[in-house]
Amino acid sequence: MESLVAAAAATVREPWLLPCCASSSTLLASCFVGGAVMLLVYFYAPSWGLRRVPGPPAIPVVGHLPLLAAHGPDVFGVLAKKYGPIFRFHLGRQPLVIVAEAELCKEVGIRQFKSIANRSLPAPIAGSPLHQKGLFFTRDARWSAMRNTIISLYQPSHLAGLIPTMQSCVVRAGEVIEEAASAASEHSNVDFSDLSLKLATDVIGQAAFGVDFGLTAAAAATHTGADDEAAEFIREHVHSTTSLKMDLSGSLSIVLGLIAPALQEPARRLLSRVPATADWRIVRTNERLRARVEAIVARRERAGREARRERRDFLSAVLNARDGSDNMRTLLTPDYVGALTYEHLLAGSATTAFTLSSAVYLVAGHREVEAKLLDEVDRFGPLDAVPTADDLDHKFPYLDQVIKEAMRFYTVSPLIARETSEQVEIGGYTLPKGTWVWLAPGVLARDAAQFPEPGEFRPERFEAGCEEERRRHAYAHVPFGLGPRACPGRRFALQEAKLAMVHLYRRFVFRRSPRMESPPELQFGMVLSFRRGVKLTARHRLGRQITR
Numbered sequence: 176m177e178s179l180v181a182a183a184a185a186t187v188r189e190p191w192l193l194p195c196c197a198s199s200s201t202l203l204a205s206c207f208v209g210g211a212v213m214l215l216v217y218f219y220a221p222s223w224g225l226r227r228v229p230g231p232p233a234i235p236v237v238g239h240l241p242l243l244a245a246h247g248p249d250v251f252g253v254l255a256k257k258y259g260p261i262f263r264f265h266l267g268r269q270p271l272v273i274v275a276e277a278e279l280c281k282e283v284g285i286r287q288f289k290s291i292a293n294r295s296l297p298a299p300i301a302g303s304p305l306h307q308k309g310l311f312f313t314r315d316a317r318w319s320a321m322r323n324t325i326i327s328l329y330q331p332s333h334l335a336g337l338i339p340t341m342q343s344c345v346v347r348a349g350e351v352i353e354e355a356a357s358a359a360s361e362h363s364n365v366d367f368s369d370l371s372l373k374l375a376t377d378v379i380g381q382a383a384f385g386v387d388f389g390l391t392a393a394a395a396a397t398h399t400g401a402d403d404e405a406a407e408f409i410r411e412h413v414h415s416t417t418s419l420k421m422d423l424s425g426s427l428s429i430v431l432g433l434i435a436p437a438l439q440e441p442a443r444r445l446l447s448r449v450p451a452t453a454d455w456r457i458v459r460t461n462e463r464l465r466a467r468v469e470a471i472v473a474r475r476e477r478a479g480r481e482a483r484r485e486r487r488d489f490l491s492a493v494l495n496a497r498d499g500s501d502n503m504r505t506l507l508t509p510d511y512v513g514a515l516t517y518e519h520l521l522a523g524s525a526t527t528a529f530t531l532s533s534a535v536y537l538v539a540g541h542r543e544v545e546a547k548l549l550d551e552v553d554r555f556g557p558l559d560a561v562p563t564a565d566d567l568d569h570k571f572p573y574l575d576q577v578i579k580e581a582m583r584f585y586t587v588s589p590l591i592a593r594e595t596s597e598q599v600e601i602g603g604y605t606l607p608k609g610t611w612v613w614l615a616p617g618v619l620a621r622d623a624a625q626f627p628e629p630g631e632f633r634p635e636r637f638e639a640g641c642e643e644e645r646r647r648h649a650y651a652h653v654p655f656g657l658g659p660r661a662c663p664g665r666r667f668a669l670q671e672a673k674l675a676m677v678h679l680y681r682r683f684v685f686r687r688s689p690r691m692e693s694p695p696e697l698q699f700g701m702v703l704s705f706r707r708g709v710k711l712t713a714r715h716r717l718g719r720q721i722t723r
């Protein structure tokens with residue numbers, strides 16, 4: 176056997192060395208065995224260094240992808256119960272080390288940050304430069320230089336100035352609900368997750384690009400809505416984002432990337448030339464999207480520094496920062512500026528929309544929570560007084576608890592990807608350089624030791640200083656991640672969700688529509704979403720009409 180393997184290996188390495196007298200059947204057998212050995216080595220090499228980390232047996236080639244496709248991210252909670260807080264999960268050929276305990280997450284995200292500072296690059300992102308050049312996937316020195324440059328744009332003083340922009344989008348979303356609430360009961364249904372996504376996308380359009388996408392306006396039919404270019408941009412963005420699939424339902428090159436990464440790029444190049452394949456569509460869409468973003472950047476560059484100073488959007492601010500020094504100009508080339516700006520749509524719209532719609536869905540099913548929330552928003556003041564950023568921080572403590580609990584109940588990013596840049600020790604296991612270490616905030620959120628009766632929606636568990644809060648580990652609730660790589664958009668998202676909920680609950684209450692399944696079915700792409708949307712009915716609160 177050993178000599179066969181050696182012969183096969185030699186055949187593959189240096190076929191001309193074979194004795195010319197070898198019979199063709201020996202040659203065939205050698206090639207076959209050599210091929211099989213090489214395949215085995217290819218598929219098992221990444222797991223070898225992690226063989227001591229416990230985990231369920233993996234199916235050759237696809238690993239545990241079928242489990243993920245069948246059960247979604249709930250599977251990680253089940254596996255954590257069986258294998259402990261650190262276990263192996265095979266995303267096709269690629270093994271992940273899942274970390275599902277608060278103290279260990281702190282170890283990975285904070286204490287050993289220097290050795291685990293980057294994110295692993297999942298197959299769906301591998302073919303798109305636009306996705307790779309944002310903050311999320313850049314690495315090492317480039318990441319820290321970019322993050323240090325843009326972090327001031329996420330600071331409270333900058334965000335406070337975005338309140339009028341956010342509020343104008345919220346008011347338009349309110350008009351859509353107003354129409355539903357005024358309609359005969361059979362028409363009072365609102366697809367709330369769809370509306371939340373339009374709202375969050377419009378907010379990002381203004382805050383990141385300084386462009387009104389007009390999606391909520393079109394839904395309210397009060398304005399002409401998005402112009403053709405903006406509408407096309409959003410369509411391309413939605414197509415590009417929904418093609419990013421982590422299970423086996425993506426394009427052929429993405430599926431190959433999951434099971435045999437070496438084949439992904441050649442397959443993508445080949446299939447991108449074959450019209451009507453999923454890869455052809457994705458490559459074309461991503462190319463168009465990239466060109467569109469770069470055109471927006473170029474237009475804003477041409478507008479000049481003075482014109483940009485007048486604007487509050489992220490793109491203008493980044494271009495102004497870039498003009499400050501030669502180093503910045505080298506760092507922030509137009510492709511990186513475009514990717515950083517586009518990243519807002521990717522990282523900040525579906526996540527914020529999901530958070531808003533899950534909070535309203537959960538409140539709609541819990542009258543005692545709704546009563547406390549209405550009491551708090553009513554005490555704020557006259558109906559059309561708009562809260563400032565400071566008001567949102569200090570005058571709505573119960574709303575704060577509701578949002579935290581909604582984010583625990585439905586964790587929009589149940590997994591957070593990281594990768595080791597050198598050998599590390601985590602939880603008693605040695606993890607070699609290049610290991611994909613993924614944190615599992617979705618599992619932490621359902622840990623009964625940290626959140627008693629985790630299946631109950633109970634915002635009071637987040638009341639400042641309460642017994643449960645005091646006993647809880649400081650990193651048990653990390654929906655925005657942790658450490659230097661934590662989400663910079665946290666305040667942005669919370670400001671928007673709170674502003675929307677204050678506006679809506681001062682005017683309406685919501686009930687779960689009988690047209691919606693219960694419990695709601697979730698699906699997992701890059702983040703969690705409601706498979707069939709959140710359907711609610713809206714009712715005016717007594718004597719209160721919307722003010723425009």
Ligand code: HEM
Nearest residue numbers: 310311522523526527530588655656657660661662664668
């Ligand atoms: C409810 C809404 C949101 C949730 C739940 C969320 C969650 C997350 C999580 C879990 C991470 C990874 C953190 C880590 O690795 O420790 C992250 C990263 C990131 N988020 Fe958010 N996010 C939200 C909204 C936003 C918004 C509105 C923006 C932009 C305006 C944004 C921009 C980013 C960026 C740029 C990163 C990458 C940071 C880096 O690698 O340095 N996110 N987010």
